[in-house]
Amino acid sequence: xxxxxxxxxxxxxxxxxxxxxxxxxxxxxxxxxxxxxxxxxxxxxxxxxxxxxxxxxxxxxxxxxxxxxxxxxxxxxxxxxxxxxxxxxxxxxxxxxxxxxxxxxxxxxxxxxxxxxxxxxxxxxxxxxxxxxxxxxxxxxxxxxxxxxxxxxxxxxxxxxxxxxxxxxxxxxxxxxxxxxxxxxxxxxxxxxxxxxxxxxxxxxxxxxxxxxxxxxxxxxxxxxxxxxxxxxxxxxxxxxxxxxxxxxxxxxxxxxxxxxxxxxxxxxxxxxxxxxxxxxxxxxxxxxxxxxxxxxxxxxxxxxxxxxxxxxxxxxxxxxxxxxxxxxxxxxxxxxxxxxxxxxxxxxxxxxxxxxxxxxxxxxxxxxxxxxxxxxxxxxxxxxxxxxxxxxxxxxxxxxxxxxxxxxxxxxxxxxxxxxxxxxxxxxxxxxxxxxxxxxxxxxxxxxxxxxxxxxxxxxxxxxxxxxxxxxxxxxxxxxxxxxxxxxxxxxxxxxxxxxxxxxxxxxxxxxxxxxxxxxxxxxxxxxxxxxxxxxxxxxxxxxxxxxxxxxxxxxxxxxxxxxxxxxxxxxxxxxxxxxxxxxxxxxxxxxxxxxxxxxxxxxxxxxxxxxxxxxxxxxx
Amino acid sequence: xxxxxxxxxxxxxxxxxxxxxxxxxxxxxxxxxxxxxxxxxxxxxxxxxxxxxxxxxxxxxxxxxxxxxxxxxxxxxxxxxxxxxxxxxxxxxxxxxxxxxxxxxxxxxxxxxxxxxxxxxxxxxxxxxxxxxxxxxxxxxxxxxxxxxxxxxxxxxxxxxxxxxxxxxxxxxxxxxxxxxxxxxxxxxxxxxxxxxxxxxxxxxxxxxxxxxxxxxxxxxxxxxxxxxxxxxxxxxxxxxxxxxxxxxxxxxxxxxxxxxxxxxxxxxxxxxxxxxxxxxxxxxxxxxxxxxxxxxxxxxxxxxxxxxxxxxxxxxxxxxxxxxxxxxxxxxxxxxxxxxxxxxxxxxxxxxxxxxxx
Numbered sequence: 001x002x003x004x005x006x007x008x009x010x011x012x013x014x015x016x017x018x019x020x021x022x023x024x025x026x027x028x029x030x031x032x033x034x035x036x037x038x039x040x041x042x043x044x045x046x047x048x049x050x051x052x053x054x055x056x057x058x059x060x061x062x063x064x065x066x067x068x069x070x071x072x073x074x075x076x077x078x079x080x081x082x083x084x085x086x087x088x089x090x091x092x093x094x095x096x097x098x099x100x101x102x103x104x105x106x107x108x109x110x111x112x113x114x115x116x117x118x119x120x121x122x123x124x125x126x127x128x129x130x131x132x133x134x135x136x137x138x139x140x141x142x143x144x145x146x147x148x149x150x151x152x153x154x155x156x157x158x159x160x161x162x163x164x165x166x167x168x169x170x171x172x173x174x175x176x177x178x179x180x181x182x183x184x185x186x187x188x189x190x191x192x193x194x195x196x197x198x199x200x201x202x203x204x205x206x207x208x209x210x211x212x213x214x215x216x217x218x219x220x221x222x223x224x225x226x227x228x229x230x231x232x233x234x235x236x237x238x239x240x241x242x243x244x245x246x247x248x249x250x251x252x253x254x255x256x257x258x259x260x261x262x263x264x265x266x267x268x269x270x271x272x273x274x275x276x277x278x279x280x281x282x283x284x285x286x287x288x289x290x291x292x293x294x295x296x297x298x299x300x301x302x303x304x305x306x307x308x309x310x311x312x313x314x315x316x317x318x319x320x321x322x323x324x325x326x327x328x329x330x331x332x333x334x335x336x337x338x339x340x341x342x343x344x345x346x347x348x349x350x351x352x353x354x355x356x357x358x359x360x361x362x363x364x365x366x367x368x369x370x371x372x373x374x375x376x377x378x379x380x381x382x383x384x385x386x387x388x389x390x391x392x393x394x395x396x397x398x399x400x401x402x403x404x405x406x407x408x409x410x411x412x413x414x415x416x417x418x419x420x421x422x423x424x425x426x427x428x429x430x431x432x433x434x435x436x437x438x439x440x441x442x443x444x445x446x447x448x449x450x451x452x453x454x455x456x457x458x459x460x461x462x463x464x465x466x467x468x469x470x471x472x473x474x475x476x477x478x479x480x481x482x483x484x485x486x487x488x489x490x491x492x493x494x495x496x497x498x499x500x501x502x503x504x505x506x507x508x509x510x511x512x513x514x515x516x517x518x519x520x521x522x523x524x525x526x527x528x529x530x531x532x533x534x535x536x537x538x539x540x541x542x543x544x545x546x547x548x549x550x551x552x553x554x555x556x557x558x559x560x561x562x563x564x565x566x567x568x569x570x571x572x573x574x575x576x577x578x579x580x581x582x583x584x585x586x587x588x589x590x591x592x593x594x595x596x597x598x599x600x601x602x603x604x605x606x607x608x609x610x611x612x613x614x615x616x617x618x619x620x621x622x
Numbered sequence: 623x624x625x626x627x628x629x630x631x632x633x634x635x636x637x638x639x640x641x642x643x644x645x646x647x648x649x650x651x652x653x654x655x656x657x658x659x660x661x662x663x664x665x666x667x668x669x670x671x672x673x674x675x676x677x678x679x680x681x682x683x684x685x686x687x688x689x690x691x692x693x694x695x696x697x698x699x700x701x702x703x704x705x706x707x708x709x710x711x712x713x714x715x716x717x718x719x720x721x722x723x724x725x726x727x728x729x730x731x732x733x734x735x736x737x738x739x740x741x742x743x744x745x746x747x748x749x750x751x752x753x754x755x756x757x758x759x760x761x762x763x764x765x766x767x768x769x770x771x772x773x774x775x776x777x778x779x780x781x782x783x784x785x786x787x788x789x790x791x792x793x794x795x796x797x798x799x800x801x802x803x804x805x806x807x808x809x810x811x812x813x814x815x816x817x818x819x820x821x822x823x824x825x826x827x828x829x830x831x832x833x834x835x836x837x838x839x840x841x842x843x844x845x846x847x848x849x850x851x852x853x854x855x856x857x858x859x860x861x862x863x864x865x866x867x868x869x870x871x872x873x874x875x876x877x878x879x880x881x882x883x884x885x886x887x888x889x890x891x892x893x894x895x896x897x898x899x900x901x902x903x904x905x906x907x908x909x910x911x912x913x914x915x916x917x918x919x920x921x922x923x924x925x926x927x928x929x930x931x932x933x934x935x936x937x938x939x940x941x942x943x944x945x946x947x948x949x950x951x952x953x954x955x956x957x958x959x960x961x962x963x964x965x966x967x968x969x970x971x972x973x974x975x976x977x978x979x980x981x
Contacts, residue, residue: 041976044976044978045976045978046978047978047980191976235980238980239980240980240981241979241980242973242977242978242979242980243977243978243979243980244972244973244974244975244976244977244978245975245976245977254971254972257966257971258968258971261966261968262968266729268725268728268729270725287966287971288955288956288959288960289956289959289960289962289963289964289965289966290966290968290971291956291966293728293729293952293956295724295725295728295952297721297754298721298750298751298753298754299750301718301721301750301751302718302721302724302750302751302754305714305715305718305721305722305725305751306721306722306724306725306728307725308714308722308725309694309712309721309722309723309724309725309726309727309729310725310726310728310729311725312712312722312726313725313726313729313730313733314729314730315729315730317725317729331715332715332718334715335714335715339712425972425973425977426972428968428969428972431968464730465689465690465692465710465726465730465733466689466690466730466732466733467689468687468688468689469689470689471688471689471708471709471710471711472710472711473658473704473705473707473710473711473712473713474711474712474713475704475705475711475712475713475714476713476714476715477713485660486660486705
């Protein structure tokens, strides 16, 4: 459904651009996440590569119009491959003064600024701490192409006659803004129209109002003098195939359910609601018909311990949380290490310490996950690198847990949990099932069963209740190797502590070797992990194209490290480890490999900008 | 006790019926088959020995294969229990046994899962899990060994120690008001609540059998003597000639009568309070009658408030009502979802939501 007559449309210039960064921002009740999500969908369906960054306050509804209540959604869509939601914003949509104030600094000079001028009244200006109205101050916005649009009034006009209350009418203004931006970037609005119709199928007048607001926005762009140019971003040359938009948390849920289904085993997920991990629980609870049992526990401790009980019972067992919740789970994770039960702990990292920045991203839980238990308490630790990668890593975490009878930490962060990217839909036949084995026969002389009789990889068998003759007891007290009986003997304790560590070390033989992007040797190796992948890859790529001797090593396996990692480090003169923390991976790497790795550390609750990284790379090379 | 006898007979008949249905005779197990090869390391004359012995006697009568029974415990003297049973077992961490057991039972509803805990484990560090397991009505049998003291850490007061109790950590007497485990359980809407005493072998056996037969969370408080740090705390309920004067042995549908000569009873007075009356003054019909199936928990709660020495303490089953269990409800939702959506088609899942084709 096109809103623009072709003959007339030609009057306005259509320019082709490679990639665009848009940010929608407004009050947390203004529907900015929805507008951003719809724009992402429409662009993805069109064939652009996309990357998104939702940015919302921890308060569900901070006071309307306040600086604390501003919610934003940034996305980059492109005709070439993109790894990040972009450094600088090309087009900023600001629904009120507070949104303008908190977001303007990210708009590039010469960028397009679209504001809802109706919201710039005295009260809202005051709440945003503006002394004068920036829309009337010639200098304040001189560096930008400003479009003052009376969105509230135009939206109300467009829905007139539908019998909506003013409040209901005003709630459509995000869709008006969306319509305007659709026109600006020559988007086909059909997916959004379909979505609105189905979303409000039970409220036809609301559906109609939104459709009218969408069209009014498009028409406004087309017909007013204010906009003389609009832009076109061609489809990206992604590999052929079917794609789906995927956020990190969705991908985790899909990956876990897939692993369980392929293994023909039930998945037990125990979780306690916490930002930004709750969506994993939400997504999984919709997948009961895949054999997924979800348990909303009374607290974080019950979440991990219920999972330990389920693992003892033979289920593929998973819990997920974020910083404060992971801190509470520490004792339980120690029990899982001691009893050598397979389970996965997903840590969707957020800003810390304590409650910290619940809705902002950070990488500061590496130490907590790696070390955060009493005793020498090793486990496997993986980190997903992007939203779509979460699908693969969820399966990989379960595979390593089951094959090596160990708890596995899978680290993601708020950025990849909520961010979205296109996911090439895999063929089900190409996915490898995890092999789950529960012994049914005694494994010792006579008819005994030894729960800690280990194989060549030091892995113990996973006999489960209900199996006659294999009755045994597990527990948190140090135990005798083989029998699992309580054992306080000093030499046995040293043997068991070393054995638990050796078992994890041996897993290096069951994970891929470390690969490097860029030259195999050279001046500088940039080492990263987790959600900084996209920014670091883009920065290194740009530096290589600028003729610099730099390569990128992105580590997805942190415990154990890939077996060739030391060799990789030896091929470069300098090592830089950018992290969204004070240098946690750096400390581990320096301790383990005695390399003089330098850090670049940003702790602002925001991802790296590519430009920050290229600047640092230049500095390291000069 | 007639009712219990009938129940036991019914259970035995049912077991026989199952055996004939499957054509495979279940091996006849004895208490010995439930003993593990581990040396028992409780202190001499600890009340735990008796509870362990009664449990080993009760399990073979249930008709449940040994491999389908699991004992989960937390931390404390009582929590060593699973090591001494030749079933599946899990000696876990402090206070968390109900949560571990919940995960296990939800994952594997066909297992019979017992939780062994103590007053510190269940009511102090594990209070939250205890309460939530009960309110969900997970099909668990929770046996709380209440010795009113921290034994494993060598003698600090516990959440059930009486006010004024002098211990290592309360040399001037505890100023903590104690908690009544039964009140907490009943307040959490427990569907089965009972109390017994470690050395009252017959009574304890009966209570454990009733707990095992209950579908849903069965909560049993066992008064257990800590011979080392709190010796004699429950003499009033264990000494042969004294206990009948100090305790009321609850029988469903019967009036509350006690005393060696069965000459005293409990009446609800005009103020709604319970009082002790002599049967020479009051007729049996005017006494309070025990109804363990009462839907409202108020009756059981009132009984739980009766504490010696002010009142005789009730022993036996306070409450036993029917209510769907959590684990069964979870299972049902799984089955309903599968019936409605089919058995999980991955291809359909992958292609749900916003998808597009790149050519």
